[in-house]
Structure formats: C-alpha cells, structure tokens
Amino acid sequence: MTLDVEDLSVSFPAGPVLEGVSLSLARGEIVGLTGSSGAGKSLLAEALAGALPPGAVRTGRIAVDGEPAGPGAVALAPQRLDALDPLAPVGRQIGRFARLCNRRADPSGALASVGLPAGAARLYPHELSGGMARRALLATALATGADWIVADEPTVGLDEEAGGRVLSVLARLAASGRGVIVISHDLVGLARIASRVVILRGGRHVETAPAGAFAQGGTALREAFTRQLWQAQPALARPGGEAAC
Numbered sequence: 001m002t003l004d005v006e007d008l009s010v011s012f013p014a015g016p017v018l019e020g021v022s023l024s025l026a027r028g029e030i031v032g033l034t035g036s037s038g039a040g041k042s043l044l045a046e047a048l049a050g051a052l053p054p055g056a057v058r059t060g061r062i063a064v065d066g067e068p069a070g071p072g073a074v075a076l077a078p079q080r081l082d083a084l085d086p087l088a089p090v091g092r093q094i095g096r097f098a099r100l101c102n103r104r105a106d107p108s109g110a111l112a113s114v115g116l117p118a119g120a121a122r123l124y125p126h127e128l129s130g131g132m133a134r135r136a137l138l139a140t141a142l143a144t145g146a147d148w149i150v151a152d153e154p155t156v157g158l159d160e161e162a163g164g165r166v167l168s169v170l171a172r173l174a175a176s177g178r179g180v181i182v183i184s185h186d187l188v189g190l191a192r193i194a195s196r197v198v199i200l201r202g203g204r205h206v207e208t209a210p211a212g213a214f215a216q217g218g219t220a221l222r223e224a225f226t227r228q229l230w231q232a233q234p235a236l237a238r239p240g241g242e243a244a245c
C-alpha cells in the first residue's frame with residue numbers, strides 16, 4: 001500500500017529542474033520533504049498532484065500500489081496563496097474540489113477540521129488573513145478525500161498554536177491511514193512529525209533520513225549537506241531545541 005515515485009524528472013524549455021528523484025510513502029506515514037530554496041520541492045508536489053505548470057515536461061513513474069497514479073489520487077495543498085480562486089467564496093471552492101472527486105461537499109466540516117469557523121465559507125480570498133488562506137487551501141485538499149495528501153509549507157504564516165493545529169490535522173490523517181507528505185524548511189518540525197525526511201538540493205535527491213538520525217546533533221545523518229541544513233535550524237538555537245525533536 002504505497003505511493004512510489006521512481007526516477008522523476010521535470011524540465012522546462014530552459015532546462016531540467018528536477019532530475020531522477022525517487023521516494024516512497026506508505027499509507028499511515030508522514031514523510032517530510034525539505035532542501036534548499038529552488039530545489040524543486042513545489043514542482044515535485046505539483047507533479048504528484050498532476051498539476052505541473054504549462055511548459056513543464058515530466059518523465060518517470062508515479063504509482064499507487066504498483067499502478068500508475070490516476071487523476072485525483074494525490075491532493076495538494078499548494079504553497080501559493082493565489083492558488084485560491086479570487087472570484088469564489090471559500091466554501092464554494094471547497095465544494096468544487098469535493099465534487100470533482102465525487103465526494104459530498106461539506107465546507108463547514110472541512111473548515112472546522114483546520115480550525116476555521118463555518119462563517120469563513122462565505123468569505124472571498126481577499127477577505128482572509130494569510131494564515132486563514134493557508135488553512136483554506138488545506139481544507140480544499142482534505143475535501144477531496146484523497147488517500148495521499150501533499151501539504152506544501154502548510155504552517156508558514158501561522159502562529160504557533162494554529163501551526164500546531166495544522167500539524168495535528170496532518171498527523172490525524174496519517175493515523176487514519178492516509179499517506180502525507182509535508183514540505184517545509186522547518187526541519188525541526190519535520191523531524192518531530194515525520195518518520196523519514198527526504199532532502200533535495202538543486203533538483204536532485206540528497207538523502208532520505210530517518211527522523212531518528214536528527215538526534216544528537218545529526219551525527220547519524222549521511223550527507224554533509226543535510227547536517228548543514230540541520231545545524232542551521234533556528235529552533236535548535238533555542239534552549240532545549242534539540243530535546244524537543
């Protein structure tokens with residue numbers, strides 16, 4: 001019961017941006033995805049969801065339980081807040097995604113699951129704060145009922161409490177048997193919630209580190225680049241930072 005990405009590459013006319021990336025995700029598992037800026041994390045997420053931008057050419061295989069992943073198999077909560085339709089209230093957008101996947105639309109339920117009030121369903125994207133918009137994007141992904149969820153920077157712009165609630169939602173999804181990929185620069189947070197963390201650099205896979213490898217200063221991490229990323233984490237500079245992982 002896995003989502004398998006094998007030898008995935010994405011190119012634009014100007015050249016390749018992802019080259020030969022492979023990863024796997026089991027149902028019930030959270031895998032983290034991190035790396036340098038521009039490493040190709042969002043494009044990998046878009047490739048998984050079948051939502052690459054125009055001009056992108058993908059090669060490689062994305063399979064669910066050994067079969068090519070069909071449309072709607074993977075739901076994406078994108079990083080870009082402008083992915084919300086500026087001309088439709090949030091509730092209508094959630095309903096649209098649910099119906100696309102033949103699910104009953106329950107905008108209030110989807111919003112409540114990410115900690116937003118039912119009244120947010122009537123609001124247009126320009127009436128939302130950045131943190132509300134980020135949670136609304138996650139609600140649209142959850143409304144699809146997909147077994148595989150990719151959340152691209154789901155806690156950026158959220159205060160600690162709201163961010164913690166979003167991470168709890170993702171943990172509950174995994175506990176209910178979904179497979180979840182969380183993209184974040186917050187490696188401390190990823191090491192806390194994910195079983196493994198995939199590291200990308202410049203469009204290539206660097207290593208897949210088990211969460212336990214981040215303990216004790218990251219000495220068990222295989223690659224120097226991953227150790228550098230880990231040691232540069234601002235949260236580690238706080239008293240007791242590593243102990244929290």
Ligand SMILES: Nc1ncnc2c1ncn2[C@@H]1O[C@H](COP(=O)(O)OP(=O)(O)OP(=O)(O)O)[C@@H](O)[C@H]1O
Binds near residue numbers: 017036037041042053
């Ligand atoms: N539509 C596009 N056309 C051409 N190049 C693109 C396009 N979208 C992304 N890229 C390029 O692909 C590379 C990877 O971009 P991507 O957004 O996936 O990076 P990322 O790892 O998510 O970065 P960040 O951590 O900064 O969000 C970048 O060099 C970017 O310029």
